[in-house]
Amino acid sequence: MSRFLNPAKICLLALIELYTNKTVPTSSIVQILSFITSHLIDYDLSNAPGDCEGRWKRAEITVSLVVSITDFEKVLTPHTAASGMPGRSLWYVFLDKLWKIDSLDALHAFFERCSELLAKTKEELRRDAEMGTPAPGPEVILLSRNSPFGAFVRRSQLEFTRLRFQDAFELWKNFVKYRQTTAAYYRKKTPSFQRLSFDNVLLAGEHDWGGGVEAVASVAYGDMLMDDPTMMLPVSTDDIEKLLEFQIDQMQKYGNRIPLEIRHQFQDLLNDSFMVPSLSHYLSYLDAWRAGDYSTSFDYLHRYFDYTMQNRDRLFYQYALMNLAVLQADFGCHKEAVAAMLETVSTARENRDMTCLNFALNWLFHFGRTHPEVTKELESNSMLGTGKESLAFLRSKAKETGMWSLWGSALMSEAKMSLSNGESLATALEHMVRSSQILVERNMKSMMGSQLSLNIALWDRLGIAYLSSTACEVFLRCHARHSIFDDELKVTSRQASMLALKGKYDEALGRLERMDANALRAWKPNQYWHKFRGIIKLRRDLHRNDLDGAELLLSQLLQSKNEDLEPDLAFVVDSLHIECLVRRGDLERALAKLENLILELRDENKDVALRVRLLLIKAELLDKCGRPQKGFTIAVRAANVAWHARLIPYLWPAVGAIANILSSLGEFEPAIQLLNTILPRSLECENSAMIAQLYSHLADANMGMAGKNQPRSNKRREFMTKAVGALEKAFDHYSSIEDVNKQCEMVAKKATIMKVAGDNVLANDYAAAYLALRREAAQSRI
Secondary structure, three states: OOOOOOHHHHHHHHHHHHHHOOOOOHHHHHHHHHHHHHHHOOOOOOOOOOOHHHHOHHHHHHHHHHHOOHHHHHHHOOOEOOOOOOOOEHHHHHHHHHHOOOOHHHHHHHHHHHHHHEOOOHHHHHHHHHHOOOOOOOOOOOEOOOOHHHHHHHHHHHHHHHOOHHHHHHHHHHHHHHHHHHHHHHHHHOOOOOOOOOOHHHHHHHHHHOOHHHHHHHHHHHHHHHOOOOOOOOOOHHHHHHHHHHHHHHHHHHOOOOOHHHHHHHHHHHHOOOOOOOHHHHHHHHHHHHHOOHHHHHHHHHHHHHHHOOOOOOOOHHHHHHHHHHHHHHOOOHHHHHHHHHHHHHHHHHHOOHHHHHHHHHHHHHHHHHOHHHHHHHHHOOOOOOHHHHHHHHHHHHHHHOOHHHHHHHHHHHHHHHHHOOOOHHHHHHHHHHHHHHHHHOOOHHHHHHHHHHHHHHHHHOOOHHHHHHHHHHHHHHHHHHOOHHHHHHHHHHHHHHHHHOOOHHHHHHHHHOOOOOHHHOHHHHHHHHHHHHHHHHHHHHHOOOHHHHHHHHHHHHHOOOOOOOHHHHHHHHHHHHHHHHHHOOHHHHHHHHHHHHHHHHHHOOOHHHHHHHHHHHHHHHHHOOOHHHHHHHHHHHHHHHHHOOOHHHHHHHHHHHHHHHHHOOOHHHHHHHHHHHHHHHHHHOOHHHHHHHHHHHHHHHHHHHHHOOOOOHHHHHHHHHHHHHHHHHHHHHHHOOOHHHHHHHHHHHHHHHHHHOOHHHHHHHHHHHHHHHHHHHHHHO
16 A cells, blocks of 8 residues: 555646646636645635534535545536647546556556656756756746645655656556446547556557457456455555544544544554554544543543553653543542553653643542542642642643643633632633633633633623623624534523523524534443433422422433532432422422432532522422521522622522512512612523512512501502502413412412402402413323
8 A cells, every 4th residue: 555645646746737727717626626635735624514513514625535536537627628628627627647657557658747747946947957958938827835735746856756666557457447438428539448458568469469468457457357356455554644633633622522423434444554653553442431431531542552551661642541530530549540641740850741630630620620529638638739729830831831721721721710709700700811811812712612601601690681691692603603502502502591591492402403413422421411301391390299200300410420510410300309399398308308408519519509599499398398587698698699799590590589578578678679679680690580570479478568557558558569460470481480389379378468459350260270280280290
C-alpha cells in the first residue's frame, strides 16, 4: 500500500493539469478549484450546517472520493470544456486524460510530466537561458511551488519516485479498477475504445499472442478482471491517518459518537489497509467510552498507550493517567479517579508539563465541587487548598502560560462559585464579563456554551425568565453548532424545564425529542436525556394527580439517583419525591426525607439556592400539617437568605409563606400589602405554580378581611369580590399546569364564597364544576 498516493489523488492531479492547460472554462473555475481545494486542505467546517450530521460531512466526502470516481462525475458533468471538440463536457475530457494513462509506463510518464505544471526555480531558469530554451509566456498557468496545488504536485511526484516496483504496480492496478466504472460511458463517446484498452501492452500484444493474452492478463491482474468484490479498496496510509485524526477531533470537540454509516465505511477502509495505525486504538477507546462500555474502553486505552509509549519512557505517561482518571470518573469509580488524577499531577510536575498540570488541577477542582464527599479529605490535608485558592492559582498560571481556555474557565468557575455561595452579584458579573472578553478576543467558540449557561443561570436567579429563555434560544440558534453536545443538551433541557413550569409539557418533550439522534447514541448524554424526560413526565403526572404513574417513574429515577444523576437532577427528583408523598398524604415520611436532605446539604456545603428551596418546602409542609406558625422563623430565614443572595424566584415564595402565616395569625392587612407588592414582580419568573399559590394566599387574606367587616356591608362585599378575582387568577394558573387538586380547591373556595354571599345558584354551579373536574381527572387516569 502506498504511503500517500491512491487513484483519487491521481485523478486530482489530472484535474489540476486540465486547469493549467486552460481546459476549464472561466465560468466554472470557482467550482472546480473549490472541489480540488476541499480535498487538499484540512479546512475547518466552521460554516457547516447547524445539525450534527453536517460536522461529519468531511469524513463522508473523503471516504466517498477514495472508494469511487462518482464525485468527480457529479462535479464535472454540468460543465462544458473550454478547448477540444465543441460541446464536449468537462467530464469527457477528464476521462479522456485518465484513459490515455493506459499502462504502467504511461503512469510513470504522467508523474514525470507533473513537473511541467510548476513554476521553475531561479536555477532552472538560469540553466534554460544558457541552453537557449525560451521562458514560458505570461499567459501560461504555472503553479507556485509553495502554493497548496504546487505542494500537492511536488509531494505526489516525490512519493511516486519513492515507491518500490511492487507498490507502483499495486497503485496502477488500483487505478485501473478505480476508473473501470467509467468504461461504458467512455466506449459510447470513443469508437476506437476496445476491450483491452485499459492496458496498451495487452492491446498491442493481442495480435501476436492470440489466445495467450488472456493468460498474461490473468497473471498480471489476477482476480481484478473478474470484478472480485473482495478486492481491496484503493486506500493510502495518508487517507487512513487523516480520517483517524478527523474522527478523534470531532469526538473530542463535540462529544459525539461516530455515525454508524461513516463508522462502517471507515472499518472497511481499515480492514483493507496493510497497516493499522496505533491511533485507531485511541479512536476505539473514545467510541467505547461514549457508548458506556467500560471494560472495552479500558482495554483500548491500555492498548493505545502500550503501542505509543514503548520508546518514550515516562514522557507522555501523565496523559495516559489523565485519560484513565476521566474514564473512571465517568463510570462511577470516584476514588480511583481521584488517585489517578493526583498521580497525573505528580507526573506532570516531574516532567514540567504545565498544560497537563493545569488541566489536572482544574479537573480536580470541578470534581471536588460535584463530589465533595470524595475530596473532603484532600482539602482537609491542604493538598488542593480551598476552592478560591485553587481558582486563583489556576487563573494566574493560565495567564502566565497563555492557556486562554483555562483562564476563561477559571473566571467562569469563580463567577459560578460566587453565585453558589450567595455572594455579591457584582463580583460574579465582573468575572463573567472578563471571561466573555477572553472568549471573544480569542474566538473560542467552543466555550460559548459554558459562558451562556452561566448567563442563563444568572437571569434565572434574578427572576427574569424571559431573558433566561432568550439566552437559551441565542445559544441554540447561534452557538450550538460550535459547542460540545453536552452544552446543547443541558441548555435544551433548561428550556424544556422552563416550558414545563408554564404547563407546556408537550412542547417541552417535543424540544427534547427533536435533538440529534446520533449525538444521543453516547451513553452519558443518553442517560441524562432519558432521565430529564422522565422528570418532566413525573411533574406532569403529579399535577394530573396520576400518583400511580408518578410513583412508577419515581422508582425508576431513584434507583440510579446516587450513581448516574447529575447533582441538579438529583435534587429535582428528591423534591418531586417529597411532593408525591405530600399528595399521598404521607406527611411524616415527607418530613423525614426533607430533614435528611437538609443534613446532607449542610454537610456538603452545596448551593445556597438548594438550602433556601428546602426551607420553603419545610414551611409548606408545616402549613399542610396545620401548624403554619411553626414555620415563621423558617420562612423569615429563607426570605433573608434569598434577599441577600438575590435569589428572586425563592424570595417571592418566602414572602408569600410569611403572608400566609400572618393570615393564620389574623394579620390580614399586612399579608395583603406584602402579596400586592410582590405579585407584579413574581409574574416575571413565569412559574405558574408559584404565582397561583401567591394568588391563593391573597384570596385567603382578602376573605380574612371580609370576615372582619359587618355582614352585607360594602367593604365586606368588596373584599369578597377581590378574593373571588384572586381565586380566578389562581385557577387559571393552576389550569395552565394541569394541577387538578389545586383547581378543585380553588373551585371549592369559590363555591364557599358564593354560599356565604347568599348566591346559591352560583354556589351550586361551582359545586357542579368541582364534581366535573373530579370526574374528568379520574377518567384521564384511566
